[in-house]
Amino acid sequence: MRSSSYKAVVHEFAAAIRSGAIPAGTQMPTHRALARERRIALATASRVYAELAALGLVVGEPGRGTFVRVRSGYDGLEPSRALPVPRLADLSFNQPLAPGQAGLLRQALRTMAVSGDIGALLRQHPPGGHRHDREVVATYLLGRGIDAVPHDVLLTSGTQQALDIVLRTLTRPGGVLAVDALSYPGIKLLASAHSLDLAPIPVTATGPDLDVLDHLCRARPVRAVYTIPTVHNPLGWVLEREQRDRLAVIARAHNCLIIEDGTYAFLEPSPPPPLQALAPERTCYVAGLSKNVAPGLRFGFAVLPGGHVESAIRSLRAAAWGAPGLITALATGWLLDGTVTRLEKDRREDAAARQDIARAALAGMNVTAHPTSYMVWLGLEPHQRPDHVAAVLAEEGILVSTADAFATGPYRPQALRLALATVALGELGAVLHHLRDTIEAIPP
Ligand SMILES: Cc1ncc(COP(=O)(O)O)c(C=O)c1O
Known part of the structure; x- marks a missing residue:
């Protein structure tokens, strides 16, 4: 047999492991056997395994040999169990969790405990994550239409930290951040922490007013635009292709950054x-696994334009270093074995069912919502002050958010945001009927 090049052997094994032709748990030939078989030096054989280990594909177990890495091994969700009925119906925060997810976690931790490389999780990892873990996220992002090299992907402790790192790296105190007049409340906290000046863009039910954004960028030195183009929080909009193109044109014309929250x-x-x-x-793209997997996981990521990655890594070192290794191992395991994709599909179906329930319970009220989202924007009558309505509902055991929480400027509509994900599906209809009855009984 002709001697193989070291790269060719790595590629051959990597492809076979990724395709499943060499299944997880398989013991690989010893370094000596590989060297003999491929007519390569012993040091080269060791290098092959080192490279495969760096790609996260094999793990060396001292005294036992080299094994194809077992990632996680779930074979499906547990039979559904009703969530415990909460004393309070929390419609103020979206915490989507499927029945059986605790079982997934238990299984993943068990698998991890016996996978052989558990000790590696105790070692310091690079801020922003190991290359092979960043590669897993980059591959997942391809499914969202984002073609980023692993170098430009940083792993963070949730989306909020990804946003923090982006602002810390790319803005200066006093800079102007354009945001929708109603937006995710966490951006207000961050703008205040980084001494940024929020410039609200008026909103319609279908997106921000881009003419105003254009004027704003002419009038003021807007450094960045924070936007949630796909399933907006709180209004649920999905920007059309033309709106996205226009936003990109405006950002280019005024040389400002886009911070896209996915x-x-x-x-x-x-x-x-x-x-x-x-x-x-x-564009800096930020997202995470809080809503599609579990908010307690605290796993997120940022995709940065290439030239900013090194300074973002410095920012991460100054902050909380990024996603912890143990959490990254769980998250990448679930990304690789299809659990995340499956949970996302289940969530879309679950959210659609919840929107059906909301549409029926709130029929005739002023509702704005995306059909497969977990949010309802509920307009109130002119005489109904949102904070008063929220206080009355809280006395009935129903927690909601008022428009104030989302307002980034003086525009404060008479509205509530209802988060549909946290209340058990079987309870939701009754809770929303009670909410409606309570609101309608409030005297003018
Ligand atoms: C639009 C948006 N961005 C970011 C976050 C924060 O996500 P994470 O829990 O991953 O920090 C949230 C949480 O509700 C959100 O709604």
């Missing part, structure tokens, strides 16, 4: 391309 994007089954794909040179 936290809820998985809920839209066929979205237009992300802004990251339309303007990759100036």
